[in-house]
Amino acid sequence: MSLAVSLQSRGAAGTIARTARVVSRFGATTSAMARRLDRYESLASAHGVRPTWPTTACVLERHPKLLRRYAERGVELALHGLVHGDHAALDHARQRATIARAMELFGRSGLRASGFRGPYLRYNDATLDVLRSLGLRYHSSQAVVFPLLSSDLDAAAASRYALALRLYSAVDARAVAVRPRLRDGLVDIPVAVPDDEILLDRIRVTEPALSAEWLHILELTYRRGDLFTIQLHPERVSELGQALEACLTSARVHHPAVHVACLDDLAAWWIRRAGFSLRVMPAASGRCRVSLVADPQATLLVRGLDVxxxxxxxxxxxxxxxxxxxxxxxxxxxxxxxxxxxxxxRFVAEEGFATEVSDDRERFGAYVDCSDAAWSEAAVLDAIESGTGPLVRVWRWPDGARSALAVTGDIDALTLRDFVVRSWETRDWVSHEGRAG
Structure with a gap:
């Protein structure tokens, strides 16, 4: 399946070129990757950051001592499947069996994963049902694509990029709120693209353009109050360590702050936030009463009120x-x-606003009226932003932070053998397009 997915998303020439690059990053033992993992963890910890490394369970089973060492240092290890296969190709029963087995292997290694990322950022409705039934807290498999600074791609690079976006079923960041979503007890945490694989292997940019692309996303998410989930596989930290360092350094100088957290902490926050209660009631003539029941980290924003x-x-x-x-x-x-x-x-409520269903638009500080079933999240937020006010809102992030940042990187091989056997391990997985359950 790894070979099949690569051929589907890169073509034969791209697959051959990528294989050569990947082989150069791994060795017969874990020593080469251990050096990269050490650099990654050291770079993140120097900024007080806990990265999340979604890890294929079969790789963890082969190298438990090495990976447990990073978990003991504070790295979050999440599930990345039992093997590195396309979960969009599997039905409910097969996914339950493989993901449950992956959780068992984590447990045998003394680790407990709370979240999941699908290999190739692919999943289907059955994936989400299985994750809920197994008690996982979050998944982080939905790609959200931000505009590229490098707009002058040649035809070959543009084609490689388009194939990646199709493989990922990427959503346009300009049309949605890029933040977690709580759906029936499972938190959906989006992943930003362009990621490391796109930047290095598909559009093939180098420094300083590498850092510029991610700093551009950091600034876009800061202005919008969104989440930037970096995807940097540890085997590429040599090429993209400078870009990661630039983002972490920039994030620390913003005011209001950028909330930097691992995926599990983001999911835990989003679940807690869902339990907050913001109420707005009429009081005496020409007055209102606002009450918020929330923990001390909640950020209450006000606009147009003399308080x-x-x-x-x-x-x-x-x-x-x-x-x-x-x-x-x-x-x-x-x-x-x-x-x-x-x-x-539901979307407006999850954005933290007090809401009321009414056709009296003059009664409220902001008003949304949309009869189109294909409504746009961005358009709804623009309508609210253009309202005359006043408004109160429980903001997305804790402690007054403006935006959020997470550093993640999938581990699906630590040695050359790990990489080579991936196609064999997924030999009976049937590929198909789409995300249908």
Whole structure:
């Protein structure tokens, strides 16, 4: 399957070229990769960052002592399948058997994984059902593509890039809110592209363009308050260590801050945040009452209300009070028309706004009216942003952070043997297109 997926996404020439590059990164023993893992972990820890390394269970089984050493240093090891196969090709029963077996191998190595990333960033509805049934907290397999700075790709590079986006079923970051989503108890954490594989092997950029591409995404996500999940496989840290260092350095100088966390911590935060309760009620004539039940890390933003608050970002201020009354000609919440789809209302609520279904747009500080089932998250957020106010909101990230950053890198081989046997291990996996369950 590894060979089949490579041929599908790269073509024969690209597969041959990639194989040559990969072979050069591995050795007969783990020593070459251990040096790369050491550099990766050292670079991250120097900035106080815990990376997440989704790891194929069969690789962990072959090298438990080495990988356990990094877990003991604080690296999060997540599930990356039993073997490095395309989970979009498997039905529910097969996925339950393989993922449960992967969890068993983690347990035998003294490790407990709370999350999952599909090899090739591929999954289907059955994958998500299995992860929920096995008690996992999150998955991080959905690619979200940000605009490239390198816009002058030649035809071959553009074709290689397009094949990758098709393989990943990548979503356009310009159309969606790039942040976690809680769906029936499972947190979906998006992954940013261009990732390391695209930058190095497909569009083939070098420094300083490598660092510039990721710094560009960091700034885009900061302006929008989004999440930047870096994907840097440890075997490529020699080529992209400078870009990672640049991002971590830049993230630390922003104010408001960038919240930097491993995937498990992000998922835990998102689940806690889902339990917060923000209520807005009319009070005396021309006044409103706002109450927030949340833990101390919650960030309450206010706009257009005369209450004690510190300037934060743009038009918003940060309020430390959890209960207050204020003068307000309109309620500081988002009204949603009755004809708007139910999933739009859920989206606005998960964005942290107090909401009410109503056709009286003059009653609210912001209003959304959409009859189109194919509504756009970006358009909804633009409509709210353009509202006259006032507004209150539980922001996405803890402790007043503006945006978030996670550093991740999949481990699917530590030796040349690990890499070579991948196709044999997935020889009976049947490939197909799409994400249908």
């Amino acid at each position: 004690p608050a510190a300037p934060w970002y743009g038009r918003d201020s940060r309020c430390e009070r959890r209960v207050f009354e204020a003068d307000a000609a309109r309620l500081p919440m988002v009204g949603v028309s009755r004809r708007s789809p139910p999933d739009l209302l």
